[in-house]
Every structure is written in structure tokens, then in C-alpha cells.
Amino acid sequence: MPRGLSSSKFALLVIDMQNNFASVAKPILSEVNATIASARRASIPVIFTQHGHPDPENEEKTSVLVRWWGASGSIRKGSSDWKLLSGLDVASNETVLDEKTTYDAFHGTRLKSLLDERNVDTLIISGVMTQLCCETTARSAFVQNYNVIFLSDGTGPRCEATLKTIAFGFGHVLTCAEMREKLDKIAKD
Template sequence: MPGGLDSSNLALIVIDMQNAFASMAQPILSELNDTIRSARRAGIPVIFTQHGHSDPENEEKTSVLVHWWGASESIRKGSHDWKLLSGLDVASNEVVLDEKTTYDSFYGTRLKSLLDKQNVDTVIISGVLTQFCCETTARSAFVQNYDVIFLSNGTGPPCPSTLEIISFGFGKVITCAEMRTRLEKIKKDSLK
């Protein structure tokens, strides 16, 4: 059974903190970086996702997401927009899933196998965009039997309706500061 807020088998998922979303990512960057560092100190894996398309013009015919937004509005892999924000605290040994092509960070990626390999039962959702990739990934995690913790000020932009929906039926919504307090407890408990 998943562990929820009391679990020590957590993973922090940092979704799409890329240049394309800089205006929505910058306001949460400091809180998120502090939470990333707390997760590391607690021995909690941190996994980053990076959304992009190899050939948006051709994918417009096969990808409903590219078709919806159009090839010109889709993020091209390797472009400046595709790169992670320069101020994001990514350690060299942390996983960056650069194969993400949909709102769902699980779909078509190695995310589930990475989580299962590390016996993760609870995912902490952070990043951008709250109402698209973060919410979709939280819902997907829930239906795959992971407990979900959703960071209210570690996802951007602010979207009260998403927070209400997640807290009603998919996971616990807490602040980054509350998460860091829990991570500090995990760190202390592991030293006993």
C-alpha cells in the first residue's frame, strides 16, 4: 500500500522547468530549488522532465498535442526553449527524462520504471504548468497506485481549481515549506 505523507519512499518529480515556460517557472524557482536541495539531503531521488519534439512539423500529423498547439508553438528538442532553466538546481547525477512529448510525464518515458526500481510509493509533483503537465502527471500517478503530494507553491502558474481538484480526489496539496519540514524529519529519522 502506498505511503502518502508518512512515506520515506518518495521521489520529487520536477516537471518541465524549461526556458519555454520561464515566465511561469521563475516565480517558483527559489522555493523549488530549496525543496530540491532538501530532497537530496534526505536521500530522496529527484527526477526532472524536459518536454520536447524532434520534428514538430511532421509530428503535427501524428501527435494530438502538436496538432492542438501547432508546430510553431511546440517545443523543438535542442532549441533554447527546450533547455532547462539555467538557475534550476540540477545535480550531474540526477535523471533528466528528455523523452517527454505529452502532458503526462509517465506516458512514453522511463519514469515508472525508475520509480519502481527505487521502490517509490509516493511522488511529489512540482514544476510547470500546474493545470497541464503537473495535474496530468498527478492524475496518472494516482491511477498507477502512487500516492501524490502536490506542491501548491512549487507548481506554476497559480491555479486554485487544480489545487482543489487534486486535494479532493488525487493527492495531498501542501506548500514547499511543509514538504521541506517532512524531508528534514526523514533525514533525521534515517540518522537514528
């Protein structure tokens, strides 16, 4: 276990594994699903996010993210692109935060209250996009006093600059296999 995390209370966050991002989500899907299974065996909560906008055309006036990508480049909530990948292992009793509208999974969502209710102090980050939603959420978690574990092969696309930045000042970077080994050890204890 990385230093300072041996007695941590973990949660696994799976960010935006949606049809819109299938080209970068599918290559990491098996690693993410295997890590989800290990988290469940260790009784670690798994939380999913789903990014989308109810009305991108009108949100161009109020959302800098929609202005940046344009209404046509934004994910419409309820559309096929908005749906989670069909192969993603989401259990019916797990939380899906479908109110996410910006890169930071904490902003405007119930994420912090869910983590606090469960006394989580360490957030394991997986999903897409590494250099946008995953990195922004990792930084936000850190400044909100959560330990961060960032999965190098459980985030896509691979972005060496993000991995170096996270490792330098925001969290521990582990592979999914390394994380599963730690979670499997927790499950046995």
C-alpha cells in the same frame, strides 16, 4: 506527515522547468530549488522532465498535442526553449527524462520504471504547467497506485481549480515549506 504517508518512499519530480516556460517557472524557482536541496538531504531521488518534440512540423500529423498547439507553438527538442532553466539546481548524477512529448510525464518515458526500481510509492510533484503537465501527471500517478503530494507553490502558474481537484480526489496539497519540513525530518531520522 499527511495520513497514510508516514512510512512512504518518496521521489521528487520536477516537471518541465524549461526556458519556454520561464515566465511561470522563474517565480517558483527558489521554492523548487530549496525543496530539491531538502530532498537530497533526505536521500530522496530527484527526477527532472524536459518536454520537447524532435520534428514538430511532421509531428502535427501524429501528435494531438502538436496539432493542438501547432508546430510553431510546440517546443523543438534541442532548441534554446527546450533547455532547462539555467538557475535550476540539477545535479550531474540526477535523472533528466528528456523523452517527454505530452502532458503526462509517465507516457512514453522511463518514469514508472525509475520509480519502481527505487520502490517509490509516493510522488512529490513540482514544476510547470500546473493545470496541464503537473495535473495530468498527478492524476496518472494516482491511477497507477502512487500516493501524490502536489506542491501548491512549487507548481506554476497558481491554479486554484487544479489544487482543489487534486486535494479532492488525487493527492495531498502542501506548500514547499511544509514539504521541506517533512523532508528535513526524514533527513534527521
